[in-house]
Amino acid sequence: MRANGVRAMCCVIVSALMLFRPPPGLSADPDASEVRRLKEEIERLKSENEANRKKMEDFEKKLEQLETKSEEKQKELVAEISKGPSPEALRRVLGSYWGDGRFVITGYGFGQYDWDQNANTNTFTAQFNPVFLFRLNDWILFESELEVKLPSEGETETNLEFANADVFLNKYMELVAGKFLLPFGDFIERLHPPWINKFVTNPLPLREGDDGGLLPFTDIGAQFLRGGIPLTGRGTSFEYTAWIGNGPSYESDDVGANFTSNNIDDNRNKAFGARFAFYPLPLDAGLGRLGFGASTFDGKWDSGGDLWFRSWGIHGLYQLDQAELRGEYIDTQRDLPSDSEISHDNRQGWYVQGAYSLSEVRVPYLDRVGLVARYSRQDQRAVTSDEFLPHPRQVSVGFDYWLTPSVAFKFEYDRDIPESAPNNNEIHTQLAVGF
Amino acid sequence: MTTKTWTAIALTLLALSLIGSVAGVGAEEPPKGEEKALFRQGAQLWPQICGTCHNARPGGERSPAEWDTIMMHMRSVANLPAEDAQAILVFLKAR
Numbered sequence: 001m002r003a004n005g006v007r008a009m010c011c012v013i014v015s016a017l018m019l020f021r022p023p024p025g026l027s028a029d030p031d032a033s034e035v036r037r038l039k040e041e042i043e044r045l046k047s048e049n050e051a052n053r054k055k056m057e058d059f060e061k062k063l064e065q066l067e068t069k070s071e072e073k074q075k076e077l078v079a080e081i082s083k084g085p086s087p088e089a090l091r092r093v094l095g096s097y098w099g100d101g102r103f104v105i106t107g108y109g110f111g112q113y114d115w116d117q118n119a120n121t122n123t124f125t126a127q128f129n130p131v132f133l134f135r136l137n138d139w140i141l142f143e144s145e146l147e148v149k150l151p152s153e154g155e156t157e158t159n160l161e162f163a164n165a166d167v168f169l170n171k172y173m174e175l176v177a178g179k180f181l182l183p184f185g186d187f188i189e190r191l192h193p194p195w196i197n198k199f200v201t202n203p204l205p206l207r208e209g210d211d212g213g214l215l216p217f218t219d220i221g222a223q224f225l226r227g228g229i230p231l232t233g234r235g236t237s238f239e240y241t242a243w244i245g246n247g248p249s250y251e252s253d254d255v256g257a258n259f260t261s262n263n264i265d266d267n268r269n270k271a272f273g274a275r276f277a278f279y280p281l282p283l284d285a286g287l288g289r290l291g292f293g294a295s296t297f298d299g300k301w302d303s304g305g306d307l308w309f310r311s312w313g314i315h316g317l318y319q320l321d322q323a324e325l326r327g328e329y330i331d332t333q334r335d336l337p338s339d340s341e342i343s344h345d346n347r348q349g350w351y352v353q354g355a356y357s358l359s360e361v362r363v364p365y366l367d368r369v370g371l372v373a374r375y376s377r378q379d380q381r382a383v384t385s386d387e388f389l390p391h392p393r394q395v396s397v398g399f400d401y402w403l404t405p406s407v408a409f410k411f412e413y414d415r416d417i418p419e420s421a422p423n424n425n426e427i428h429t430q431l432a433v434g435f
Numbered sequence: 436m437t438t439k440t441w442t443a444i445a446l447t448l449l450a451l452s453l454i455g456s457v458a459g460v461g462a463e464e465p466p467k468g469e470e471k472a473l474f475r476q477g478a479q480l481w482p483q484i485c486g487t488c489h490n491a492r493p494g495g496e497r498s499p500a501e502w503d504t505i506m507m508h509m510r511s512v513a514n515l516p517a518e519d520a521q522a523i524l525v526f527l528k529a530r
Contacts, residue, residue: 035529135504143508166507171517174510189512196489202455228514234476234481239514246530277514283483291487319486342490405490 052172067092107131107145110194110432118424125150129161129193143347162218176223176243182273183226183241184295185315185328188217195434198355198400200412201426203376204392205330205349209258214330214349214378215297215311216259221245233282235289241278247271247299248309253337255345256380271299277315288320307335327352351376371401391419406434470525477526480519488513494530502527 041185107130115122126148134142145161164178181189187206191197207213225244247270249262294314301309310333317326329350336345353374361367377393386423398412409431416424457473489514502524510520 013528063514101498101502101504104497104501104504106505131508133504133508135507138503138507141504141507141511143511166511168507168510168517176511190488226511226514228516230516230518235480235519237514237516237519241514279487289483289487335523402490405492434492 018141020297022300069408084265102135104133104135106133106432106435107433108193108195110430112428112430113201115427116424117426118422127194141166141168151213162377172227172229174223174226176226179218179220180223180243182215182219182297183223183243183273184215184297184311185275185313185330186291186317186326187315187328192217193434194410194432195406195408198353198370198372199374199396199398200410200411200430201396201414203328203349203351203353203374204378204394205376206328212256212258212378214264214332214347216248219245219247219273221270231278231280233284235279235283236281237279238276239293240274240280242272242274244270244272245299246298248301250301250334253302253340255336255342256341267300267305268302269300269305271297271309273297276397277351288318290316292316292319301334302337307337309334322357324355325352345380347378347380349376349378368402370402371398372400373397390421392421393417393419399418408432442519463474473522473525474529476522477524479507481523481526484515484519485509494527497527499528 037268040311045325109128111126113124129145129147131145142165144163147159147161149157151157162179162181164176164180167175169175183189208217210334221244223241225242228237229241246265249260249266250257251260273296275295277291281287281290296312298310301307313328313330315328331348336343349372355370355372357370359367374396378393395415396412398410401409412428414426482491506520507526
């Protein structure tokens, strides 16, 4: 019994000892856990190191690729620079420097010297005509010209020469509205700017404003049809213009009165006009350039709207190599009030002009010279009194010295031989600049 | 003029404007192949057409963008057909 008790006690003690476990801090081998932790740490660092190594390899590969590309690009750039900028690139850069070109100022100006024997004038004068162009888009343009000039007396004078909107409706048709140069013949619309006109002065029937010409230079209204249509052969065309406007207005009811502005129509009637022209010779034919056409302009001129102004004209030109011949004929008839001395103020005028350029003469300076001669005259039929126009006739000769295609020094000598006034001599010189 | 006349003018205008598409001179850059052909045409037209009234002015006087605007003005003043104006414009812009 006692032995059983001792055995049982021993069992209890052994079990108790087996159940008892010391806390970790009181482990028998503390270095083992530290070693294990360190081993884990080493493994983690190894994997991190491996990942970094792979990343580094990738970076090196990319760097190598970039260096290769950079070298190739550098070679391309060096080759491009050595070639110089392409015209397209240069155009793009210059275009951005100068702006988009939608607003352009062009025009002309001149300094002039005039000598008139009978009038006993001997004077310098100057004029400046800037032309403003604004391209709203590819089918609408607004254009305007200011005329800044020095009148014989008083301060500087400024006129609105023209201001109109051009709407291109299709390839062959345009609408123009505003104040425009009269589409009649060639001279008024196309030849009167001094850098284009080969003479200093205008032909007699096409003198402007108060100078006594046969037509007003401008009208206000709409050119509801205008354009050019190509015919067979390069350079051939048919051109046309049809328009309505306020019409002519005169300074007085007198015979021989000058035109005056008609900014607000002086009657309820509108004037109408039309012009057409042909250029029938193809450039390939080598026969030169031939052009001819006709114009008309008709409207009531008095405030009552009873009296007609009627006009028609023809014009033509021929150019071959350095030679040019052109001319224009104009006929006008103005009804006069019933209490006038005569019923109609009937005037005609024409000019013919020849020019020859010495540009083919291979002599320095001389190849810049152009020779020019003109005969112009104006008639007034049914004249019953000496106060009427003196039937002016004029022979003009001169030369142009072209400094550039749009800058010319011009010299002109005029011999005036009117039918009912003393003969006269005039000299005009001008430095004209088109810009 | 009467209302009927004005109406007739307006209708004529509308009908004629529908005949062709709206066409500006510098509206679109022509395709490369076409541009060469236009350049050659322009080189031939430039002295003749411009020289009808005045000395032909060199393309270098103005920037290409300015020529777009100036040629619209010239097309109007000289009643140039659109094709001729386009050819001269290409020539001027390339010089």
